[in-house]
Amino acid sequence: MARTVLHVDFDYFFAQCEELRTPEIKNRPVVVCVFSGRTEDSGVVSTANYVARKYGVKSGIPIRLAKSRLADAKDALFLPLDTEYYKQVSEKGMSVIRNNVDLFEHVGIDECFADVSVRTGGDFAAAESLAHRIKDEVRTHTQISCSVGVAPNKMLAKVASDFRKPNGLTAVRPEDAEKFVAALDVDKIPGIGPKTRDRLAKLGLKTAGDLAAFDLYRLVDEFGKKIATYMHNAAKGVDDEPVEGSEGEHKQIMRIVTLKQDATVASEMYGDLEEICRSVHESTGKKSLAFKSVGIILILNNLETITRSRTLKAHAGGLDVLHSTARAILDEAVTGGMKIRRLGIRVSDFQDSGGQNTLFDFMQR
Known part of the structure; x- marks a missing residue:
């Protein structure tokens, strides 16, 4: 993925x-x-x-x-x-983004990173569709426009978001990453300011392509190992820094699968639903987590994403509770005319179960 x-x-x-x-x-x-x-x-x-x-x-x-x-x-x-006024507007917009992604990293009052790898199954077309929806929802809730970059890493995503401002959306696919970066001026790489740009220019390096082709050992002599390695990798479109969600924020466990063929009714997905529930339950069990929120994710053949969730009366940890709740949500969510390509389950609002049955598990019995 x-x-x-x-x-x-x-x-x-x-x-x-x-x-x-x-x-x-x-x-x-x-x-x-x-x-x-x-x-x-x-x-x-x-x-x-x-x-x-x-x-x-x-x-x-x-x-x-x-x-x-x-x-x-x-x-x-x-x-x-x-x-204070800007914070109020920002919080509304960030809340929209937070509810549509897997991991959310708040960078400042007007920008954030998000990882959507699980939600989109690594499908860049699905990620672009999700980015369009986020832009539309932010506009609906705040009347504010935003620009979005979609890419295989944080560095590229940040560069891409600045590519077509205002109200832009730029997607950089993994296979196009090095070519996309190569044509940029070196100071378009995050972290390269005017002083570093001028030092690179003295070495004859004006574009990221020039920087990527330059001898790494000479860069290390000039800038030190850490900075030289970052710049050399960034110039090739490489960045391994993860999206860091805030402690305790937006924690969830999610699994999404691609169906063997598009489904049009809920019953066609019952087998996949059971397998996904088992996988999610295995993950919560390993971490001794009880959940209170259960949700499903439907990705249609036109890449539209539909999410539905239900909050339980108390925290639960059992597979039966997870499966029966997810199936009930699925039955309600699927309507005529849908062609569903991917199906997912998400659980959240955790507490440590310590391996014990929860009150809700006993209530279900």
Whole structure:
């Protein structure tokens, strides 16, 4: 199963939040600033919308410089940060993403990584479809647009998310990874800033392709082993860093299988359902976990994903409980006209069972 990672980046986030709050400013240059308080113009630009960026206004430049570049734009707005408001919008969007992925890594107020390898079975077409759905759901719940990169690792996903902004989606398949990276300027690789870019340029290395072909031992002499190895691998599209979910957050056990042929009714999947339940139950048993939430995942032949779940009255650990609950959910979820390609089971909301029967197991008997 191929590893499949998403990087989701909320577009020009602070300025977009301000446009959301006051829609009539959307077509004006909007600049969100960190004011130092010393003078009216002291401080730096945090974020600018795309109207302001056409004038050369970007993050990190002094407010005074931004105002000079927007001198001919009489309707430009310079607004202070409203962090609490931005957090509220961010939390709504992140919650949508968290509910649609296997592993969720919160990077900042406006970006995150997600691993969807299990949910998509390593199928990049399914991952692209899921990324489109996440974009649509984030827009529905927050009215905020985001850009998404889909790739076999975190580094590539982050590069890809920046490829077609705003409101973009770029997928880099494993077989295309090295070619995709090779044409990029070296400073497009995460972690390579202006100083490192200039040092690489002195070695004649301007593109990632140049860097990938360069002698690793010479790089080590110049930058040290750790940095040189990272840059050399990244230039080839290689990155093994896992998506790190927060401790205690979004823990679940999931199994998804591809059906031998598309199913149109629930009964055609009963055999597969039982096998998946046995596999999930074996995993929970090994970890001495009791579960309270049981869900099913249906991936249709058009790659649409449908999820349904049920919360039990108390934590359970038995195979019978898992199977009967999953089958009941499946029977309710399958409707006429569906053509189901993949079937999955997910359990979550765990507690340590310590190998003992739970109250709900006894209730079922």
